[in-house]
Amino acid sequence: MAMQYQWYPGHMTKAKRQIQEDLKLVDVIIELVDARIPYSSKNPDIQAMAANKPRVLLLNKADLADAKKNTLWKEYYENQGYLVVPVNSKSGDGAKEVGKVIAQACKEKTERDRKKGILNRPVRAMVVGIPNVGKSTFINTFAGKAIAKTGNKPGVTKGKQWIRLNKDVELLDTPGILWPKFEDQSVGLCIALIGSINDEILVTTELGFELCRFLTAEYPGALTAKYGIEECQDANELLQRFAKKRACLSKGGVLDIDKASGFLLDDFRNGKIGQFTLEQVKQRVDKSENEKTVSE
Numbered sequence: 001m002a003m004q005y006q007w008y009p010g011h012m013t014k015a016k017r018q019i020q021e022d023l024k025l026v027d028v029i030i031e032l033v034d035a036r037i038p039y040s041s042k043n044p045d046i047q048a049m050a051a052n053k054p055r056v057l058l059l060n061k062a063d064l065a066d067a068k069k070n071t072l073w074k075e076y077y078e079n080q081g082y083l084v085v086p087v088n089s090k091s092g093d094g095a096k097e098v099g100k101v102i103a104q105a106c107k108e109k110t111e112r113d114r115k116k117g118i119l120n121r122p123v124r125a126m127v128v129g130i131p132n133v134g135k136s137t138f139i140n141t142f143a144g145k146a147i148a149k150t151g152n153k154p155g156v157t158k159g160k161q162w163i164r165l166n167k168d169v170e171l172l173d174t175p176g177i178l179w180p181k182f183e184d185q186s187v188g189l190c191i192a193l194i195g196s197i198n199d200e201i202l203v204t205t206e207l208g209f210e211l212c213r214f215l216t217a218e219y220p221g222a223l224t225a226k227y228g229i230e231e232c233q234d235a236n237e238l239l240q241r242f243a244k245k246r247a248c249l250s251k252g253g254v255l256d257i258d259k260a261s262g263f264l265l266d267d268f269r270n271g272k273i274g275q276f277t278l279e280q281v282k283q284r285v286d287k288s289e290n291e292k293t294v295s296e
């Protein structure tokens with residue numbers, strides 16, 4: 001692929017340092033990834049920063065992803081020691097299960113406290129994830145009802161606001177912002193396809209092309225079912241057919257592929273074509289194993 005999907009937001013180092021500081025204050029980490037790209041939307045640094053803390057991993061936007069793949073990714077991360085729940089933070093679907101795993105994550109901490117003679121100290125948690133993954137939505141939906149802020153507590157860094165989730169759990173009300181690893185081009189492409197990179201630095205047509213390629217290969221029939229266009233191997237040709245169907249014409253009656261790609265991407269990102277997962281467990285597991293071998 002000719003183009004480079006790169007994205008270097010400012011203040012990355014500062015934000016990372018902030019997370020490192022905040023992590024010292026919490027017992028449990030609630031990490032959000034996008035269920036459509038559970039590998040690419042996961043920051044690798046958090047692993048090192050959060051050593052020895054129970055980790056809850058939420059496959060957020062599960063409503064937009066392939067339900068069967070949600071199950072496979074859940075198993076994959078459970079095998080790595082996470083407590084995993086597919087959720088829809090917008091609707092609150094999965095809330096019950098989230099409550100359950102948070103309680104489970106807290107149990108270890110409460111047990112440890114009890115052995116040290118500490119009783120009735122609430123467990124503290126923090127939400128982390130890359131931009132746009134749904135952190136604010138999650139906090140609003142899941143803590144919104146319990147929005148009573150507990151204010152500053154003695155011995156805690158000034159200015160931190162805690163939201164009480166229930167009698168056992170307090171949540172830091174500012175989410176920690178992480179960044180995806182962009183060394184791998186395919187990670188950048190995945191992040192771009194779900195719409196988490198500013199569009200102006202991307203070539204819409206190229207993304208439309210990649211999306212056509214992916215959908216015809218992994219979910220054959222999906223584009224035909226939605227738009228009534230005949231699918232073909234040639235993604236350029238397919239984009240043309242889509243543009244024709246949507247009557248995307250520029251001045252002079254020429255097909256406007258860029259505009260058509262924009263429509264296609266919008267529909268995909270909003271779940272209007274269907275529920276799709278861009279990454280397969282197998283593919284990504286093989287890859288991480290290879291990476292490990294190289295660095296050793």
Ligand SMILES: Nc1nc2c(ncn2[C@@H]2O[C@H](COP(=O)(O)OP(=O)(O)O)[C@@H](O)[C@H]2O)c(=O)[nH]1
Pocket residue numbers: 060061062063064087088089090091129130131132133134135136137138175
């Ligand atoms: N369909 C769907 N959309 C979601 C979900 N969670 C968040 N969103 C949407 O994703 C966008 C980014 O969410 P936001 O909470 O601002 O992300 P943040 O940057 O991590 O705080 C918003 O448009 C949300 O409405 C979800 O579970 N399902």
Ligand SMILES: [Mg+2]
Pocket residue numbers: 135136137175
């Ligand atoms: Mg936010």
